[in-house]
Amino acid sequence: MRQHRTFPRFRLLGSLLLVVAAGAAGLGAAPGGAAPGGAPPGGTAASAPRPLGDIVPAPASVRPGGDPYTLTPRTRIHVDDGAREARRVAAYLADVLRPSTGYALPVVDDDAGPGGIRLRLTGREAALGEEGYRLESGRRGVTLTARTPAGLFHGVQTLRQQLPASIEEDTRRRGPWQVAGGTITDTPRYGYRGAMLDVSRHFFTVGQVKRYIDQMALYKINKLHLHLSDDQGWRIAIDSWPRLATHGGSTQVGGGPGGYYTKAQYKDIVAYAASRHLEVVPEIDMPGHTNAALASYAELNCDGVAPPLYTGTEVGFSSLCVAKEITYDFVDDVVREIAALTPGRYLHIGGDEAHSTSHEDYVAFMDRAQATVATYGKTVIGWHQLTGANPARGALVQYWGLDRTSDAEKARVARAAQNGTRLILSPADRLYLDMKYTKDTPIGLSWAGYVEVRRSYDWDPGAYLPGVPDSAVAGVEAPLWTETVSSSAHIDLMAFPRLLGAAELGWSPAASHDWEAYRLRLAGQGPRMEALGIDFHRSPQVPWRTA
Template identity: 55%
Template sequence: MRLTRLAVVLVTALPLVTATASAGGPPKRPAIALTDVLPAVAEASPAPGDGFRLTSGTVITASGAALPVATQLAEALRPGTGFPLPVVADGGARAIALVLEPGHPDEGYRLDIGPAGVALRATLPAGLFAGVQTLRQLLPPEIESTSPQRRRWVLPGGTIVDRPRYAYRGAMLDLARHFHEPAEIRRYIDQLSRFKINHLHLHLSDDQGWRIRIDSWPRLTEVGGAPGTGVGGDGGGFLTKDDYRELVRYAADRFVTIVPEIDMPGHVNAAQVAYPELTCDGVAPRPRTDMRVGYSSLCVSADVTYRFAEDVIRELAEMTPGPYLHIGGDEAMSTPHGSYLTFQKRVLPLVRKYGKIPYGWHEIAQSPSAAGAVIQFWGRERTSPSVATAVAAGARVVLSPANRSYLDMKYDMLTPGGLAWAGYIEVRTAYDWDPARLLSDVPESAVLGVEAPLWSETLRDSTDIDFLAFPRLVAIAELGWSPRAAHDWSSFRARLGAYGPRWIRDGVGFHRSPQINWS
C-alpha cells in the first residue's frame, strides 16, 4: 500500500524533471498573485508595477517578540535562495520587516509589498507567523527546495489584510489505534501549521492502546503501550512525559496548541487490561486489536474510577499549557444512560478543578455539567437538540462532521487504506459545507471552529498520514480561516492545484485527486 503511494509521487514528479531537462530551463508558469494563497486571504489589493525582489543583499528586520518568527522565516528561505538573509534590528532599504504593533485582530496581520521593501505587521507573534505562511506561498514553489535554485525570487506587489474566521482551527491525530512516533507528529505539525491550523488534538487512549505516561498509574503504558497493542497488534509505543512536553514546545513554536484526549467512560479496554480494578467485576478483559467499538466501560459506581480519572486529568493538566483537556465521552454504548450522566457530573468538574476547559465529543452535551464546555460535534445530522441545549447554557462547539471532515475516510471505493462507514470524502465533499449552517439549531456565534480528525486504524506511518490528510486537510483549514465570502470551489481547486509542486518538493505523498488540475 505504501509502496504504491510512493510510486505515484515518483512517477508524477518524473515528467517535471524530464520537461526541465529537455526544455533547457524551468517551464513557464503564470506569475503568482496576492490571492493565490491557501487558505484564501480576507482582503487583497494588488499594486501595479514590480513587487519586491529578494537578492543576496536582502535582510530581515525584527526585534523583541518578533525575533523568533523572523528567524523561522530566514531559515525557511535560505535553502532555496542560497541567500544569507541575516536577521537584524534595523536594515534600512531592501528589507523584509516584521513589526509588532497594536490594532490588528488576534492572529490577523497586514502584509505590504513594494519594490523598496516588505512590511509584515501584527499585534501578536501568532499573527506574524500566519503572515509568514502567506509570504512563503507568494514566492515560487522552488522556495521549498533544500538547495539553491537559479531563478528570480519576486513577491507580487500590493497589500494583504488577513484575519481568521474562527479562533479554533484544528486537526486530530489518533495515537491509540496505532502509535505515531514523535518525529512523525512533529512532521505533521510542520505541514498543518503551513495552512494556519492552530490546534493539534492528540487522541492518546482507546480500547487498543494507552499512549501517554501517567506516573500514578504506570501500568497504563507498560501494558497499554507494549508491543502487540494497537489495531492489528503492530502499533506498540507511547509518549514519555518528556516526549509530550517536547511536542508541546515544538508545536507552540509554530503557534499550534496541543489538546490531549483521554477517552472515557467508554473506549477504556486498554486501561482495564492494565488495571482490572477499573472493571465492575475486577476481572481483566482480554486485550483488543480489532476495530470494534462500544463494548467497554468504566465502573461508574466505584470510587477507584474517580481516583483514576482525577489522577489522569491532574497529570495531563500539569504538563499541558493549553486551555483545553479533552475527556472523550463518545460511543459509551456499554454505559447505561443514567450512569453516563453520573460519570460526567463528577468528571467534567475535575477538568475545571485543574484549570482547564472541559472538552468532549458531542455525547457529553447530554449532561448539564457540559455548560461552559467545548463540544466536538462529529455527527452527520443537521440538528442536535442536546448540543443546542448545552449551547444555550454556555457551551461552544467545534465542528467535525464525520461525512465531511474525517480524514480517515476513503476518497473513493478504490482508495488503499482508510474506512468508509461515514461515506467517501473527496476534496470537494470536504470543502463544500459552511460551518455556520451545519447545525440549524446552533447559532454561528456558538461555533468556536472546525477540526479534521484522522483516526489511525489503517495508518502505519507518515506516508499514510500524508495520503489521507492531504489535500483534504487544506479544505478544512480554509473553512476555518477564510471569510464566508471567499468560499469558492473553482478558486480553491485552482489554488490547490498550484500548490502541488510545493508538496512534491517537501516530500509529501498527497492524494492526486482527479477533481484537481495539479500543476
C-alpha cells in the first residue's frame, strides 16, 4: 500500500486559513462539445482543460464558453486593498498551487491589476448566501466572488478541481495549467454537510484527524462530528473528572493503548477545522454507550461498583444511573467544559441504543441533559431515538435507520419533523462508511447490508423519509464507525469514494442528481485522490481514470 503524505499544502498559513470545499455544478454543455471528463474534438485529454463544472460536488449552475485561462510564471493573485480575509484565502490558494507549478504566484493588494486570479469579497451578492460563490474564467484571468470567506474558500476548491489532478502533487510537474472558460454560480442545497469520525472504538491522533479534515474540505463538507465517548474509550480530558481520560481512555477495541485529547489538542483540532470552514460537533454519548465513564467512576453506577474497561464491540449493555443526582453533576461538568472549548453551535448527546435504560428513565434523563446543553449556549443534536422522548425546541435529530426500519419508527421521526424538529439524514444502509462495499471488503461491518458506491449515492435526502418534507431536512452526514477501522489507510479505504457522494448529496441541487453523470465525474477524481495519497476503493461501478 502506498505511503500517505500529510497534505502539507493544507497547513495553516500564519493564523487561521479559510476553508474550502469544492463548489460544484450541474453539468451543462462542456466547452468545445466535450463530454464531461473528455477532450474537445481535435484535442487530447492531457492538454485540454477540464470541462467547466466537471467536478464533485456538481455546481448549481454552469455556463461554459470562451477561451480558457492559463496560469503562467507571471500570474499574480489579486485581492482588494485591505481585504484581510480575502488575503488569507489567497495565501491558501497560492500555497496549493506553488509546489506543482513552480510559480511564485505573489498575492497582491490591488483592485485594478491586469489579469491573473482575483478574489473578491462583497456584501452586494445576496443571492450567493453564506457559502456560495461565483467563478468567472476567460483568457485574461479568473475571478472568484463571494459574500463570505467560507464562500470564497469553497470557490477556491472549485478552481482547484478545474485544474489538472497533478496540481495536487508536492513536486514540480509539467502543465499546462488551464481553467476552462465560462461562469459557475454555486450555492449549497443544505447548510449541514457532515462527516463523523468515531475516535472512541479506535483512537486517532490529532494528525490523523487533521488529515481527514483536509480531505473533507476539498469536497465542501462543513461539519466534523467527533464521537468522543463510548463503551470502549473516553477521548477528551475533563478537568473535574480526570479519570475519564486517564482511565476511561486507556484502551480501545481489541485492547490497544487507546489515548485521549488534552484540552489544548482538542482546541487545536477545532482551530484547524475552522481554518477550513468546518465546524466541530463534539459528541458525548449518553445515557447508554457509557462503560468507559462507568469504569472510571464507581459512583456513576447504580450499585456503586465500577465495571471493568471494555474492549469488545457489543452495544446496549451500559447506562448512567438516572436516579442518582451525581449523574447530573457529571453531565453538567462535562457539557460545561466541552462547550467552553467548542465555538460551534452544536453539542451532540447521542441517545441511541440505550437498551439498559427504561423508557421512563430515558425520557427523564434526556429532558435534563438537553436543558443542560441549552444552559451552556449550545444546540442539541441527538440520534433519532431522541424522538421517543421530548426533543428540545431547536434540537436536530440524526436519523440512522435503514430502508427496513419499521414504519412505526419512521412515522415517529416524521411526526417530530412535522412538529418542527429538523433532521440530519445518515441512513446506515446508505451513508455509514464502515459498511463493507461487498462481502470481499477486508474490513468493515455488514449488519446494515453491503453499501457499494451507487447505493451510497443514488437516493434523495429530500424525499427519503415518508411524511418528512425537504424543508425539514437540515442536511446529511456520513458517519465512520471504527470497530474495524484503526489507521488512516483504513479511513481512506472505507470513506473514499463514498464520502464524495455524501458531499454531493448535501451540496448539489436535487435536479442534478444522476448516477450515470456522477460516476463519470467521480471517475475523474481518481487521479486527484491518487495525487493526494488517498488509497481509495476502486469500485467496479466506476470507470476509473488513472494518473
